[in-house]
Amino acid sequence: MDKILRVDVGAEGGPAFREDSLGPYAGLGGRALTSAIINAEVPADCHPLGPENKLVIAPGLLSGTAAASSGRLSVGCKSPLTGGIKEANSGGAGAQVLARLGYAAIVLEGERQGDDLYRVTISTKGVSVEKDNELKLKTNYQLMERFSSVYGKTGAMISIGTAGEMRLANSTVAITDVEGRPTRHAGRGGVGAVMGSKGIKVIVLDGKGTKARQPKDPEAFKDANKRFSEGLRRHPVTGQGLPAYGTNVLTNVLNEAGGYPTHNFREGRFEDAAKISGETQAALITERGGETTHVCHRGCVIKCSGTFPDKDGNFRTKQPEYETVWAHGGNCGISDLDAIAQLDFLDDDYGLDTIEMGVTIGVAMEAGLLPFGDGPGAINLVHEVGKGTPLGRILGSGAAVTAKAFGMERAPVVKGQAMPAYDPRAVKGIGVTYATSPQGADHTAGYAVTANILKVGGDVDPLKPAGQAQLSRDLQIATAAVDSTGMCLFIAFAVLDQPETFQALLDLLNSFYGLSLTGDDVVALGKSVLENERDFNRRAGFTAKDDRLPRYFSREKLPPHDVVFDVPEEELDNVFKW
Amino acid sequence: MHDLHVRCSGSVGWALSALFQRGVLVPVTDGTRLTDFLLISLEIPRADLEERVQTIFLDGRPVDDPATAVMGPGSVVALSASLPGLVGATMRKGGTYASLRSSISHTEGAREEHGGRSGYATLKLFNVLMGELGPALLQRGVMVPASRLLDLLRAGNHSVECSRAEMDGVAVDTDQVLGRLLELEEQPMGLRITTL
Numbered sequence: 052m053d054k055i056l057r058v059d060v061g062a063e064g065g066p067a068f069r070e071d072s073l074g075p076y077a078g079l080g081g082r083a084l085t086s087a088i089i090n091a092e093v094p095a096d097c098h099p100l101g102p103e104n105k106l107v108i109a110p111g112l113l114s115g116t117a118a119a120s121s122g123r124l125s126v127g128c129k130s131p132l133t134g135g136i137k138e139a140n141s142g143g144a145g146a147q148v149l150a151r152l153g154y155a156a157i158v159l160e161g162e163r164q165g166d167d168l169y170r171v172t173i174s175t176k177g178v179s180v181e182k183d184n185e186l187k188l189k190t191n192y193q194l195m196e197r198f199s200s201v202y203g204k205t206g207a208m209i210s211i212g213t214a215g216e217m218r219l220a221n222s223t224v225a226i227t228d229v230e231g232r233p234t235r236h237a238g239r240g241g242v243g244a245v246m247g248s249k250g251i252k253v254i255v256l257d258g259k260g261t262k263a264r265q266p267k268d269p270e271a272f273k274d275a276n277k278r279f280s281e282g283l284r285r286h287p288v289t290g291q292g293l294p295a296y297g298t299n300v301l302t303n304v305l306n307e308a309g310g311y312p313t314h315n316f317r318e319g320r321f322e323d324a325a326k327i328s329g330e331t332q333a334a335l336i337t338e339r340g341g342e343t344t345h346v347c348h349r350g351c352v353i354k355c356s357g358t359f360p361d362k363d364g365n366f367r368t369k370q371p372e373y374e375t376v377w378a379h380g381g382n383c384g385i386s387d388l389d390a391i392a393q394l395d396f397l398d399d400d401y402g403l404d405t406i407e408m409g410v411t412i413g414v415a416m417e418a419g420l421l422p423f424g425d426g427p428g429a430i431n432l433v434h435e436v437g438k439g440t441p442l443g444r445i446l447g448s449g450a451a452v453t454a455k456a457f458g459m460e461r462a463p464v465v466k467g468q469a470m471p472a473y474d475p476r477a478v479k480g481i482g483v484t485y486a487t488s489p490q491g492a493d494h495t496a497g498y499a500v501t502a503n504i505l506k507v508g509g510d511v512d513p514l515k516p517a518g519q520a521q522l523s524r525d526l527q528i529a530t531a532a533v534d535s536t537g538m539c540l541f542i543a544f545a546v547l548d549q550p551e552t553f554q555a556l557l558d559l560l561n562s563f564y565g566l567s568l569t570g571d572d573v574v575a576l577g578k579s580v581l582e583n584e585r586d587f588n589r590r591a592g593f594t595a596k597d598d599r600l601p602r603y604f605s606r607e608k609l610p611p612h613d614v615v616f617d618v619p620e621e622e623l624d625n626v627f628k629w
Numbered sequence: 630m631h632d633l634h635v636r637c638s639g640s641v642g643w644a645l646s647a648l649f650q651r652g653v654l655v656p657v658t659d660g661t662r663l664t665d666f667l668l669i670s671l672e673i674p675r676a677d678l679e680e681r682v683q684t685i686f687l688d689g690r691p692v693d694d695p696a697t698a699v700m701g702p703g704s705v706v707a708l709s710a711s712l713p714g715l716v717g718a719t720m721r722k723g724g725t726y727a728s729l730r731s732s733i734s735h736t737e738g739a740r741e742e743h744g745g746r747s748g749y750a751t752l753k754l755f756n757v758l759m760g761e762l763g764p765a766l767l768q769r770g771v772m773v774p775a776s777r778l779l780d781l782l783r784a785g786n787h788s789v790e791c792s793r794a795e796m797d798g799v800a801v802d803t804d805q806v807l808g809r810l811l812e813l814e815e816q817p818m819g820l821r822i823t824t825l
Contacts, residue, residue: 286711287710287757298714303707304712308730479732522726
């Protein structure tokens with residue numbers, strides 16, 4: 052993983068590629084690398100779909116190694132959805148294969164010439180970039196049919212569906228899973244549109260002949276990986292809850308807490324939550340012969356994924372995650388798991404972010420385009436987006452644009468990006484992260500619950516209401532660091548509760564690279580990532596006024612607890628003062 | 630009050646999700662401490678309460694110290710094991726991130742007391758706690774609205790595992806049970822599910 056593949060789509064005679072050394076980016080991976088390249092090489096005031104923007108695809112520092120749960124891939128650019136810097140993160144097989152092929156990153160850059168589409172193929176034999184206009188308006192599953200024999204069981208495909216090709220602000224970059232299906236997505240912020248703007252439809256990674264990356268100290272690495280894996284298996288979240296129910300295990304609890312955004316964030320409880328909960332979903336999947344415990348990439352010991360069969364037992368989609376079930380379910384008043392599964396499949400096929408799409412449909416429902424609870428109507432809307440009808444192009448531009456088109460104030464977005472599945476009025480601490488993250492409203496930006504282990508800002512008293520900003524800052528720092536390792540964020544639970552598992556993670560990095568990192572170094576890494584991202588956004592024109600929730604969250608009370616978001620603006624402005 | 634006793638040859642897993650996600654009724658006296666309800670009424674072992682039950686809601690509010698929380702008829706108690714995500718960690722009792730949800734946390738003081746009045750509290754069990762605590766509760770007996778029981782039995786998942794049922798001490802077949810439940814509508818009734 053000592054080189055960067057740069058594909059210049061504006062080269063004379065068609066796209067050309069070259070391989071660069073890491074240069075100033077040595078020692079970086081994942082989000083740290085994508086954000087460093089974007090901040091250094093992309094003019095912050097450029098148009099996201101213009102020739103100056105770049106798309107960076109980077110595996111994490113430990114991807115491609117034997118380290119458990121290390122297969123996350125970062126995709127970075129200037130976001131067409133937010134106008135700021137973006138790092139969208141995905142599981143799937145892509146990170147492992149790309150790392151084993153030796154690449155720290157792929158950078159798509161330059162000005163597309165004409166309307167031709169191209170495919171990039173990378174193998175141990177080399178790189179090719181070929182024109183392939185037969186791919187026009189193919190969906191991700193159609194691309195799978197075409198290329199699965201090439202990437203096979205040892206490779207992966209990175210692609211855009213029709214949404215990315217149409218350069219819609221809600222469009223993803225899809226990454227295939229271990230079965231070769233395009234079920235994993237760098238979903239947030241419209242990264243697919245940037246890939247589409249470069250005219251690259253698909254990147255096929257042929258994994259044949261690749262081997263796991265080798266650590267500098269194999270014995271120490273093996274020992275650390277054993278301790279790390281045992282820590283993940285031993286923890287009740289990563290060892291039991293997630294494997295049994297997937298992330299949708301959160302539905303009942305958020306609903307009970309009154310923090311489950313329902314009917315476009317009008318209420319905090321959905322009366323039919325039990326019909327779409329992780330417990331119900333797992334029972335249905337089991338009854339139909341699907342899998343509730345499944346990996347999204349090889350080497351994951353958490354196995355939070357699954358397969359969702361239709362009524363006849365045939366594969367319908369991967370087990371929808373909590374945010375997907377919420378966005379298309381409770382947020383839209385839909386309580387039919389089969390309808391939600393169909394929406395999940397269509398999102399994957401067309402290449403749409405499930406959170407942005409579900410929130411957009413919720414906005415459309417409130418606007419009166421269709422009633423809340425209308426599953427077939429929601430499915431039709433996603434087809435409109437995927438096929439690029441005039442209405443579909445509005446919806447495919449995200450929740451903020453849709454609200455504007457229908458003359459509505461109530462767009463639950465920050466920096467133009469839809470809020471995820473936790474109402475910030477009930478859980479105000481996460482509202483601080485929604486407001487201040489350089490990424491826009493993003494629950495994963497402050498997800499790595501490791502702050503007290505890292506002691507970024509000293510110990511925090513859990514029962515005192517003060518300190519929301521400090522906690523959010525610590526969490527964002529820790530998350531940025533984890534996002535750079537290639538580790539799944541779900542490792543954070545075991546790391547939080549088991550200091551020895553955090554030490555095992557440090558030992559993995561140290562034994563692989565021959566380093567002697569401490570917790571302080573991890574904090575420094577996380578801070579540097581956020582500083583890069585904040586610097587880019589500042590130069591792109593973002594100010595403190597952009598670090599706010601929509602004003603109606605401070606005005607409209609959320610039932611059942613009748614709470615509003617009332618974290619003082621001064622506290623929000625202090626999040627990044629370290 | 631009517632009672633239904635179902636005897637099963639195998640797992641009672643078919644009943645857990647349908648009953649405990651929406652909640653069963655458990656007798657309670659006004660002014661009962663939440664810890665007493667959990668340890669004495671529900672007979673949850675103290676070690677399980679401390680280690681396995683990581684998140685407790687009382688009337689939709691996360692509880693940090695069940696020893697200081699007081700409940701009574703009409704209260705809703707929900708229990709969960711460890712949960713993923715920052716918000717999952719936020720909901721834990723007395724957890725590191727409890728301050729992130731301080732505006733909805735349970736606090737004592739606003740509750741009206743009714744001088745020892747008896748009635749029913751609703752108990753919900755989520756995720757792995759259904760399987761860990763639910764079978765023992767069903768063995769001892771809980772209360773559920775007849776309509777909920779009707780939905781459960783109509784789903785038919787019980788038929789493989791359960792072959793014998795008694796209503797008010799008299800052996801009945803499935804059709805008889807369904808007919809009787811239909812008449813009772815929303816009335817609460819006793820339910821015991823035991824394994825042979």
